[in-house]
Amino acid sequence: MGLSVTKSEFTPEEFEQFSAKVRMDLTAFSRLLERPGFGEGESSIGAEVEFYIVNPDLCVHPINTDIAASVQDPQLTVELNRFNLEYNLSPQAFKGTPFARTEQELLAAIQRINQHAAPLDGELVPIGILPTLRESDTGTEAMTDEPRYHALSDALIKQRGEPFSIHIGGNDVIDLEADDVTMEGANTSFQLHWRVPANRFADYFNAVQLVTPIVLALASNSPSLFGHHLWDETRIALFKQCIDSRSPNRRTWRHPPRVYFGNGWARSAWELFAASASLYPPILPMMSEEDPMAVLDRGEVPQLAEMRLHQGTTWPWNRAIYDPVADGHLRIEIRSMPAGPTAVDMCANGLFVIGAALALLEDIPHLTSILPFHYTEHNFYRAAKYGIGAEIIWPHKDQVQLRDMPLLTVARELLPRAREALKRTAVDETEINRLLGIIEGRIETSLTGARWQRHITERLFQSLSPDEAFRSMLALYMANQKTNTPVHEWTLSP
Secondary structure (H helix, E strand, C coil), X not given: CCCCCCCCCCCHHHHHHHHHHHHHHHHHHHHHHCCCCCCCCCCEEEEEEEEEEECCCCCECCCHHHHHHHHCCCCEEECCECCEEEEECCCEEXXXXXXXXXXXXXXXXXXXXXXXXXXXXXXXXXXXXCCCCCHHHCCHHHEXXXXXXXXXXXXXXHHHCCCEEEEECCCCCEEEXXXXXXXXXXXXXXXXXXXXXXXXXXXXXXXXXXXXHHHHHHHCCECEECCEECCCEHHHHHHHHHCCCCCHHHCCCCCCCCEECCCCCCCCHHHHHHHHHHHCCCCCCCCCCCCHHHHHHCCCCCCCHHHHHHHCCCEECEEEEEXXXXXXXXXXXXXXXXXXXXXXXXXXXXXXHHHHHHHHHHHHHHHHHHCCHXXXXXXXXXXXXXXXXXXXXXXXXXXXXXXXXXXXXXXHHHHHHHHHHHHCCEECHHHHHHHXXXXXXXXXXXXXXXXXXXXXXXXXXXXXXXXXHHHHHHHHHHHHHHHCCCHHHCCCCC
16 A cells, blocks of 8 residues: 554544655656656566365354464455455566466465464465355454554445445345444455556457456356355445445435445546545555655656555556556456356466456557447446346447447457467467456356356255355365366256
């Protein structure tokens, strides 16, 4: 986020000073974007993977700080809830086999962390939402005792002024209320960072936005919550609602939630940061000593810590990132993909989203002019709800009228284009074929993590209680996950 958060209570003056500093950072950022050569450089990727920690009964185990203290790895961080951890993978140049390197690092990290977790009766699980999670596992006792989480929760609750309301439909329906933000910790994700050229940021960002629904459906791995079968990617609905700080009683205009898909097609990187500052009040007003204008005047690259911190307290599913490292650059953080089922599945999702975006990049000015943005947002939520069974509204370069199409049909047409686009990069063809072969396998078998979980659980319902069925399914999932076999090759018999 750019600044570490060391306290949880702030004065009105601190909020005012922080807002003024964010505005100054935005002015400096505008100047920086105009600097010749800014953001040029080699394309790269990075990733973050969030995990659940489970005990031998395969229920959540709130020992994240104990594991982190034992492992002593700066790339391992605790998360909002005490049963979650996050591993930050090393950046990789986008050439050769970047995802193979990421995959091997992730597998080694999981093995190493599990060695420290085992004496504490814990084990990591990469999965969108843990099937054995109970509502009683959330609440204030579940929150990791760190100032930034207390400050975040307090600020969002204060802005809302009443409990968070969660309503999710699907095969089943769930209605809940929460007095804190700990249900957010039910969602674990695979977040991909992609460094893109600063001078074409908007085109790259819009291309990622356009293909995100297709990638989300094929990556879906969160079909249940608290014993209810809901959306194929239930995380999308849950995350949006469980930290929605808008007060239902004080809504005088259509103020967007802090978790959102977008507010329109992007026109510049600056616009995305500026919109965050204008639409969302600050919640963590930590201040730095930097004078960004003076830094720019010296020809150096400013930290813009306040702007970055504020951006980190809004949660668009694709987020613009400014990083002052390496003379400053811009990245797209692709946040909608769930954790799991396996390391190789997550890497396949990552390569596919980049390949699909590159395939459409040159057509983006045309595609965004014929497809109103709200249709892409509609596609995103349809993909989250129905997964690979969704129908989406999809533009074609030579098509006059927009029309509904099966998402799998669009994916099948987009896959070879993604393959060709990636062949024009410095990524090895062996990596492209290996990982896109996994995406092709999911398309041809119509099998995703979500569909596998749902199918196995429903089979087990015939002979087991719901709790036993979800636990047995999770045991099978974890056994498969450890083999790193792509999910479309998993057997459908429990």
